[in-house]
Amino acid sequence: MSRRALRRLRGEQRGQEGPGLSELGLDPGPERAREGGPPPAPGKGLRGPPRAGVSNRFELIPAEESEDEPAAREERADTRLSEQDTAGGSQEGSKDRGKEGAVTEETDGDGQREGQEAEQQDRSEENDLEDIDSLLERIEDPGLAPQSQGGITADSRPLLYVEHRNLNPENELKRYFGARAVLGDQRPRQRQRQYVRSMWLTAPKNTWPRYSKTGITMQLLDTRRGVQHFTFEHHREYQQVQFKFLDAVESMDPNNIVLLLQMNPYHVDSLLQLSDVCRMQEDQEMARDLIERALYSLECAFHPVFSLTSGTCRLDYRRPENRAFFLALFKHLMFLEKRGCPRTALEFCKLILSLDPENDPLCVLLLIDFLSLRAREYTFLTRLFQEWEVSGQQSHRNLSQLPNFAFSVPLAYFFLSQQEERPELERSQARERAARLIQLALIMFPSVLMPLLDHCSVQPDARVASHPFFGLNAQISQSPALNQLTSLYVGRTHALWKDPAVMAWLEPHVHEVLRMVEAQDALVQEAEHKRKIRYQSAPRNIYRHIILSEMKEATAALPLEVTSQPVMGFDPLPPLDSVVSYTRPERTSHPSNESTLSLFFRSLLPNFNLQGDIRHDGDDEAGAAQDLNQGVNRLMAAMRDMLANIQFQEPPARTIPMATATGIEPPPSLPQALWHHPPICVALQ
Secondary structure, eight states, X not given: OOHHHHHHHTTOOTTOOOOOTTTTTOOOHHHHXXXXXXXXXXXXXXXXXXXXXXXXXXXXXXXXXXXXXXHHHHHHHHHHHHHHHHTTSOSGGGSOTTSTTOOOOOOTTHHHHHHHHHHHHHHHHHHHHHHHHHHHHHHHOGGGSOBOTTSSBOOOSOTTOOOGGGGOHHHHHHHHHOHHHHHGGGSOXXXXXXXXXXXXXXXXXXXXXXXXXXSEEEEEEEEETXXXXXXXXXXXXXXXXXXXXXXXXXXXXXXXXXXXXXXXXXXXXXXXXXXXXXXXXXXXXXXXXXXXXXXXXXXXXXXXXXXXXXXOEEEOTTSHHHHHHHHHHHHHHHHHHHHTOHHHHHHHHHHHHHHSTTTOTTOTHHHHHHHHHHTTOHHHHHHHHIIIIISSTTGGGOGGGSHHHHHHHHHXXXXXXXXXXXXXXXXXHHHHHHHHHHHHHHHHOGGGHHHHHHHTTOOOOHHHHHOTTTSHHHHHSSOHHHHHHHHHHHHHHGGGGOOHHHHHHHHHHHHHHHHHHHTTOHHHHHHHHHHHHSOSSOOHHHHHHHHHHTOHHHHTTOOHHHHTSOOBTTBSSOOTTOOOSSOOOOOOOOGGGSOHHHHHHHHHOTTOOOTTOSOOTTOOHHXXXXXXXXXXXXXXXXXXXXXXXXXXXXXXXXXOOHHHHHOOOOOTTSOGGGGOOHHHHHHHO
């Protein structure tokens, strides 16, 4: 960062100086006279370290500023030289404009000089941004991090530690394209900069409605073993809006949700549901904007001690109030991945996992390996596998028994072995681990190979294609739950395997596995036994993940009990053991007391209300027959009124043929009279 930027951060301006010693009642004249130097200018203090015999109460200030003074004098000298060149070498331009309180007359070239100074200031700000980005890249360089004994980069921070700056997709885009390409002309000037509330998850936009209290708050439930448990709460006014939202969802009309959002622009569930509607209508920009607005509304309700980065804050997905935060983060993550920001998406994935790592309600473990490979965070993926599988921490997860980790971790080791900046010992260890793990993955999940090669448009050799171990029998014999996992992995990550270097690395290991199968190795028989015992049925969080991911290969393999029930975008597959804090009141309606004829007319006329059609218990048959006759008479009267109010509009006397108005000749097979269309003619006129 330049000295000019540092001076602006301290609030100083060019020409400002510290208070002089003479102004403090200390006359430095004799000491300076003995040194042979000229006396100080009036109003200016001495620079440099304090001399003996001088009691300076502000000695720390000159001592700090003395380091920057030579550079500051050089900058002022350069400025004076540039002003001389701009003024055409005149003597007036050589005057010192840095003196405090000096007043000079404006010349014709002042406006031009001010424009040049503003341009130089903007250019320096852009250079400062690029310098900061380069420093961040150097800090993130894995080659600068300490190395562990196993050859894998060590990191002292917690595994699920979330960095605030990685939650902003603009920072990732700046690293790819530069600050000037990302910001462009949208960066406001210094004087026109608007200060808004700083948020971590998303940046508020000027096009959003003004935010006001929505009725959502966050409470701290308890703290156990250094882990804080929070929950969102809905106040009474927000509960009323939630009931109206449920009514709008049951109406199956998105316009009702739009009307509700006009009155309550930051209702979270309405934003989530309407975002799905916009996404189905191919309006990706509006769908993403609604998700960001939902995140903004939830972040404004955070508890003061709730931390996004510590990894020690928990939210219970069984509470309906907390589910909106999980779903908004996941949907925002998917938009970031499609936008081309995998590093930011990985940070949001870590955030979701840190909120409930034990249960993982959205099963982001099926996604985190793909985002790590796309973001080239190979060290994080291998560290996650080492700590949660090999080292015994969180060993109940059995990451090696998930197809995505079984294949992605050796692929990450392979990519690490290809990095030339790493030491040769570390690269050789990565190659050995990659070879061992990919063979175990092929033995455990042989049904992944052929669909993966098919998606990569790679034709296997005759030995592999004809062998029953990798053939069609491997896919048919596996359970439906395992078929869902393998289809999800192949459909999501097949693009990462299309690299010719990856296929060249995979080929010899496939042949080695075939040799072990023909030799009837014990590992092959053990893997077959595990596949028969495990993967009998998938848990509910995996179904929820497949629905949210919308992968066609995995969605087609969902069981009937999942596809037969309605799935809402604001709460897909709610947990069976939900913790309900408030219930929806029962709606007062009497559809069963209405006759079939009344229901038919109500479908035609929604506002039609038949008085006296409700039957009461204890009435005799004569009274019921009389009520029925009265109801029929009222219905017939309503029918006559409806038919009497129907008016047929006469066609206009003069019509223009469509062929004449549009310039299209009528086809010879159609009569000429069919080309006269009064409504279109009126619109064309």
